[in-house]
Amino acid sequence: xxxxxxxxxxxxxxxxxxxxxxxxxxxxxxxxxxxxxxxxxxxxxxxxxxxxxxxxxxxxxxxxxxxxxxxxxxxxxxxxxxxxxxxxxxxxxxxxxxxxxxxxxxxxxxxxxxxxxxxxxxxxxxxxxxxxxxxxxxxxxxxxxxxxxxxxxxxxxxxxxxxxxxxxxxxxxxxxxxxxxxxxxxxxxxxxxxxxxxxxxxxxxxxxxxxxxxxxxxxxxxxxxxxxxxxxxxxxxxxxxxxxxxxxxxxxxxxxxxxxxxxxxxxxxxxxxxxxxxxxxxxxxxxxxxxxxxxxxxxxxxxxxxxxxxxxxxxxxxxxxxxxxxxxxxxxxxxxxxxxxxxxxxxxxxxxxxxxxxxxxxxxxxxxxxxxxxxxxxxxxxxxxxxxxxxxxxxxxxxxxxxxxxxxxxxxxxxxxxxxxxxxxxxxxxxxxxxx
Amino acid sequence: xxxxxxxxxxxxxxxxxxxxxxxxxxxxxxxxxxxxxxxxxxxxxxxxxxxxxxxxxxxxxxxxxxxxxxxxxxxxxxxxxxxxxxxxxxxxxxxxxxxxxxxxxxxxxxxxxxxxxxxxxxxxxxxxxxxxxxxxxxxxxxxxxxxxxxxxxxxxxxxxxxxxxxxxxxxxxxxxxxxxxxxxxxxxxxxxxxxxxxxxxxxxxxxxxxxxxxxxxxxxxxxxxxxxxxxxxxxxxxxxxxxxxxxxxxxxxxxxxxxxxxxxxxxxxxxxxxxxxxxxxxxxxxxxxxxxxxxxxxxxxxxxxxxxxxxxxxxxxxxxxxxxxxxxxxxxxxxxxxxxxxxxxxxxxxxxxxxxxxxxxxxxxxxxxxxxxxxxxxxxxxxxxxxxxxxxxxxxxxxxxxxxxxxxxxxxxxxxxxxxxxxxxxxxxxxx
Numbered sequence: 001x002x003x004x005x006x007x008x009x010x011x012x013x014x015x016x017x018x019x020x021x022x023x024x025x026x027x028x029x030x031x032x033x034x035x036x037x038x039x040x041x042x043x044x045x046x047x048x049x050x051x052x053x054x055x056x057x058x059x060x061x062x063x064x065x066x067x068x069x070x071x072x073x074x075x076x077x078x079x080x081x082x083x084x085x086x087x088x089x090x091x092x093x094x095x096x097x098x099x100x101x102x103x104x105x106x107x108x109x110x111x112x113x114x115x116x117x118x119x120x121x122x123x124x125x126x127x128x129x130x131x132x133x134x135x136x137x138x139x140x141x142x143x144x145x146x147x148x149x150x151x152x153x154x155x156x157x158x159x160x161x162x163x164x165x166x167x168x169x170x171x172x173x174x175x176x177x178x179x180x181x182x183x184x185x186x187x188x189x190x191x192x193x194x195x196x197x198x199x200x201x202x203x204x205x206x207x208x209x210x211x212x213x214x215x216x217x218x219x220x221x222x223x224x225x226x227x228x229x230x231x232x233x234x235x236x237x238x239x240x241x242x243x244x245x246x247x248x249x250x251x252x253x254x255x256x257x258x259x260x261x262x263x264x265x266x267x268x269x270x271x272x273x274x275x276x277x278x279x280x281x282x283x284x285x286x287x288x289x290x291x292x293x294x295x296x297x298x299x300x301x302x303x304x305x306x307x308x309x310x311x312x313x314x315x316x317x318x319x320x321x322x323x324x325x326x327x328x329x330x331x332x333x334x335x336x337x338x339x340x341x342x343x344x345x346x347x348x349x350x351x352x353x354x355x356x357x358x359x360x361x362x363x364x365x366x367x368x369x370x371x372x373x374x375x376x377x378x379x380x381x382x383x384x385x386x387x388x389x390x391x392x393x394x395x396x397x398x399x400x401x402x403x404x405x406x407x408x409x410x411x412x413x414x415x416x417x418x419x420x421x422x423x424x425x426x427x428x429x430x431x432x433x434x435x436x
Numbered sequence: 437x438x439x440x441x442x443x444x445x446x447x448x449x450x451x452x453x454x455x456x457x458x459x460x461x462x463x464x465x466x467x468x469x470x471x472x473x474x475x476x477x478x479x480x481x482x483x484x485x486x487x488x489x490x491x492x493x494x495x496x497x498x499x500x501x502x503x504x505x506x507x508x509x510x511x512x513x514x515x516x517x518x519x520x521x522x523x524x525x526x527x528x529x530x531x532x533x534x535x536x537x538x539x540x541x542x543x544x545x546x547x548x549x550x551x552x553x554x555x556x557x558x559x560x561x562x563x564x565x566x567x568x569x570x571x572x573x574x575x576x577x578x579x580x581x582x583x584x585x586x587x588x589x590x591x592x593x594x595x596x597x598x599x600x601x602x603x604x605x606x607x608x609x610x611x612x613x614x615x616x617x618x619x620x621x622x623x624x625x626x627x628x629x630x631x632x633x634x635x636x637x638x639x640x641x642x643x644x645x646x647x648x649x650x651x652x653x654x655x656x657x658x659x660x661x662x663x664x665x666x667x668x669x670x671x672x673x674x675x676x677x678x679x680x681x682x683x684x685x686x687x688x689x690x691x692x693x694x695x696x697x698x699x700x701x702x703x704x705x706x707x708x709x710x711x712x713x714x715x716x717x718x719x720x721x722x723x724x725x726x727x728x729x730x731x732x733x734x735x736x737x738x739x740x741x742x743x744x745x746x747x748x749x750x751x752x753x754x755x756x757x758x759x760x761x762x763x764x765x766x767x768x769x770x771x772x773x774x775x776x777x778x779x780x781x782x783x784x785x786x787x788x789x790x791x792x793x794x795x796x797x798x799x800x801x802x803x804x805x806x807x808x809x810x811x812x813x814x815x816x817x818x819x820x821x822x823x824x825x826x827x828x829x830x831x832x833x834x835x836x837x838x839x840x841x842x843x844x845x846x847x848x849x850x851x852x853x854x855x856x857x858x859x860x861x862x863x864x865x866x867x868x
Contacts, residue, residue, distance in 0.1 A: 003723045011717045018713045022706035027713055034716070049451060088733040105729050126738070136730025150454075151730050246743040253743070311739060368743045375770070378824040381817035382755065387824060388763030389751035390744070391770035398773070402783065 041141030050077030166420035230272035233331035241314035549573035558645035596623035600672035604665025611652025619644030
């Protein structure tokens with residue numbers, strides 16, 4: 001049962017007879033009148049229990065993109081239903097009604113036996129799975145002083161995919177990949193070491209790439225084109241352990257890692273390489289391979305959407321095994337983890353030799369730009385201590401990176417917005433250098 | 437992003453199921469309320485009129501049930517009366533029956549006492565612990581004698597020629613005492629109050645007209661009726677005929693229109709109902725504003741760990757344990773590292789080499805640079821702030837002088853803009 005402001009107005013109006021005819025009898029009669037009005041309105045309201053509700057919802061949506069959440073409300077009862085309906089999405093779903101009301105309750109008027117469409121739009125604010133367990137229907141009586149309210153269990157679920165904001169870096173990297181491939185319109189010789197084809201010399205070609213033997217066979221000058229190696233393996237290992245829960249620039253390190261791995265995977269699959277993705281903490285949380293059917297990126301975002309940081313230390317000892325299972329031949333192994341000295345010493349460093357012996361390893365980590373800010377501010381004792389601690393942390397990161405370099409590991413340590421493009425550039429550099 | 441087909445909702449609970457579910461959630465409260473009622477009800481019901489002092493049905497120590505029972509066993513009917521009209525009616529109905537009158541709270545006003553005096557003859561009155569107004573109205577010739585001090589039981593005394601008192605022999609020393617004029621009889625004299633029949637105060641007094649004044653309630657009450665000679669006294673006094681009228685004035689005797697004016701009486705009539713009605717309005721307001729549109733939605737919250745938390749925590753550890761020197765050394769190492777990379781000396785360059793390179797390329801005094809980089813004498817917060825600022829100033833100075841001379845285009849301190857990195861490069865790294 002729900003009461004409205006109109007009932008309050010009615011009650012205040014009834015104050016007049018209470019004052020004019022003083023006595024507790026009058027109060028009793030007025031109370032009776034109020035109860036009769038509210039009860040009659042309740043009895044005359046269309047039953048919210050006989051309503052049938054169906055839900056229309058996409059399976060998944062990209063973060064930052066709105067999605068239409070549609071409820072089909074059918075009044076199967078005998079009376080018209082006048083009231084409102086509220087879909088109980090969790091707050092981070094960012095639900096808003098099309099009318100622009102903030103409280104997400106949508107007005108509704110369904111004649112008996114008819115069906116109406118109620119549309120709200122969701123603008124998810126967080127990656128993962130969003131849920132709505134129930135829909136509450138409120139039905140006002142003809143006077144609008146009292147309403148009946150029933151909660152229908154109408155479960156809804158939408159998977160919020162990683163946004164892949166770093167895809168704006170993709171065209172420029174693909175252009176460079178094409179240049180390396182020799183297929184670009186730009187008059188540059190393709191990079192790489194694998195012989196591709198012979199073609200006629202065009203003005204501007206590098207004279208060093210003229211194939212004199214083929215030129216001798218023909219009238220025209222012929223040049224060789226080269227392309228980078230194809231069908232190499234790229235294994236991306238995404239660390240989902242407790243270090244990935246830390247927030248840099250109000251984004252968990254895991255989300256930055258997902259962005260970087262999506263850009264790298266898109267680039268590598270465009271470059272003709274095979275991509276394997278593993279999300280690992282104490283066990284494998286997600287596994288995607290480009291050899292399976294379907295779009296690699298779509299399968300990656302779907303697999304990574306529900307992955308959240310776990311508050312456990314990562315178990316790196318299983319990583320070489322998993323990498324070996326994913327790829328038997330020499331690969332580019334990209335570890336998206338944290339350069340935290342303690343975690344590195346205990347977890348990653350002991351297993352790195354097993355990886356570097358067979359593979360080219362890149363460790364990519366999210367640097368915290370706030371540390372540099374802390375290191376700059378030194379105006380009083382507290383900030384001086386903070387600056388010292390920040391400098392210490394930066395020194396430790398640098399030392400850890402140097403230690404990894406000595407093991408033959410490439411280190412990418414960049415702030416969140418720089419990490420995906422820098423990792424992609426590292427990949428292109430290694431590919432151009434034939435180190436895959 | 438493919439639209440799924442509309443999914444029908446699971447079955448909605450019917451009204452009956454909803455009611456059952458509601459009952460399952462709520463029955464425990466009903467059970468608790470019922471239990472509370474069961475426990476509280478007897479004690480509420482027991483608080484009846486009988487609980488008053490000398491109440492005929494009251495079994496409490498100050499009740500009168502024991503005496504009433506004993507009288508009833510001897511065939512004497514006790515007629516309890518709570519109000520004056522009742523008492524007057526009973527008095528008229530049973531002429532000659534003794535009337536027990538006990539009014540410790542003074543419920544009966546002066547007019548009531550006069551009416552009672554007019555209807556009940558002096559010889560029928562038995563007054564228990566009467567106050568001054570009662571004495572003036574109902575017992576002419578008896579005056580107050582003060583409180584009876586605690587002590588030995590009082591003996592009937594030689595002056596007492598009343599058979600009941602003589603038979604009772606002693607009464608407990610408690611309650612009030614009274615004096616009587618000549619013609620009356622005082623029994624159980626209180627020692628130390630004087631001599632003679634009219635001079636001394638007595639625990640029990642019979643006036644010249646035959647009105648009996650009992651000085652202490654316990655002579656009739658449950659608690660004391662068996663002590664000393666109380667039983668004899670009370671039963672002889674009350675058991676004179678076949679009926680006893682037991683009049684205990686109650687609130688019903690209090691005059692309704694008496695007393696000082698209260699705020700309630702000064703306000704208009706409608707204030708009280710209007711207040712009650714405004715309470716109803718408040719309830720409606722609460723129900724209107726307090727109702728949610730369905731149950732709350734649950735939000736699984738993520739863990740929020742700011743990444744710089746460990747650095748801030750370490751800073752606090754340094755500060756709390758007074759590690760000024762360690763902090764200054766960390767600052768100095770970072771400065772050395774940056775200077776070495778600016779001057780392209782490599783990360784493992786010794787301090788001396790860095791100092792020499794700085795003074796050479798930036799034109800600074802080597803001694804001054806060395807003293808800034810020497811932080812081993814930092815031992816307080818002030819030293820630390822000074823050393824930190826000096827190191828920062830040194831770095832800024834070196835950067836400025838290097839930029840001015842243009843000798844060190846520094847790649848590390850000025851990161852390449854993204855646009856530059858994105859531009860297609862035609863770097864030719866390998867030549868076949």
